[in-house]
Amino acid sequence: MKENKIGSYQFVAEPFHVDFNGKLTLGVLGNHLLNSAGFHSSERGFGIADLNEEQYTWVLSRLAIELDDMPNQYEKFTVDTWVENVYRLFTDRNFALINKDGETIGYARSVWAMISMSTRKPADLLNMHGGSITDYISDRPCPIEKPSRIKVSSSEVASLMTARYSDIDINGHVNSVRYIEHILDLFPIEYYKVMHIQRFEIAYITESHYGDQLRFYKENGEREGEYNVEIRKNNDDIVCRSKIIFI
């Protein structure tokens, strides 16, 4: 039964998915985490494909990733994923990143809601499919902090971009992985030469669409190497907030 609660998926660090250090990029890792979440939930009957037929879809609300290392180019790695909690409107899904030698080199936490595609209103997870998702709750530990509250008060635009064709997903929104890449691009390459990202958090707040002007605000956090980022669009609608900790 424990086997069935945890999904385990193998990947390889492809050449165009590593950075100049030859390490898997965080954006690509994010993509693999979200795919693993999709595989895990579909295989258990509460994935997007099942939900779509009923006009419901999963929406990622928060993601926090902590890393000791990243796979190198051409190395195989594994993403484990499991459900930690199910509430009425949210579920907590965790991840472990395991390198080619079987060592756990990172963990991630995510928070998801399920919404109706017609009304955009959240669904009651405890009543979906008779609450069957709760059968898969696992007590496997995830020893990293939960996503935090991120505050950004800066009014100085650090970067500006317009959402283009390649940013847009099948729902017509800027895709969740692209935000990660755009946020990482706020930092000069010198940072990545001498440091690595120890923790990355992102909270998705409002969807953005093709043609939206996205403004990126960045400020120092409490600790050395900690940065808070906010993306705003149009009339100061907040699109997402992110915290990046380099060490």
Add this chain to the structure above:
Amino acid sequence: MKENKIGSYQFVAEPFHVDFNGKLTLGVLGNHLLNSAGFHSSERGFGIADLNEEQYTWVLSRLAIELDDMPNQYEKFTVDTWVENVYRLFTDRNFALINKDGETIGYARSVWAMISMSTRKPADLLNMHGGSITDYISDRPCPIEKPSRIKVSSSEVASLMTARYSDIDINGHVNSVRYIEHILDLFPIEYYKVMHIQRFEIAYITESHYGDQLRFYKENGEREGEYNVEIRKNNDDIVCRSKIIFI
């Protein structure tokens, strides 16, 4: 023997790899083609991993893709790849894209050189590994035109960007797939709503690096729906040229 000449690799169209139409993006297809080339050559002993030990690497010079269709989200598809010709300084490698029903929905042609990583000079392919690459030449047809000569004379900048962290690969260059994405982003999403890309060509001329200012020039080609693009950097060095045909 024919089996061994052609490499065949399976993929699936992941959610963050499809566009707003739910079709695999051309950038992601390009990534899969280049990965398939890597798998095919490594499995036969003339891949990057083998070459690196001898300080040689493959460099993609040209890529031309023609498409009738693209895989839809979650669909499996196959990339076949084989070597068509080997010359002293270049090799022609072709590809077929096969959908979940086994129908060929596209073809691609590519031209590669092998260079020394220390001197950046091209290697003699017919003398590498005793010319063993020629053992894999296949006569499977690839019924699309070879890459053409692309000319762009415009001096009006269509788009401007600075190469950032996420653009850079393990060699310190802007990666080949990123150029494709940046070029596709020159076209408004309305194009992709009413048309699709029937042919896409790119010729890689000079490498660009972190911090380079890339200027994109775009002009109409000879036919309706045909566009020629040139990317230039710094003192008018030409980075790459591309031709895009929408139908």
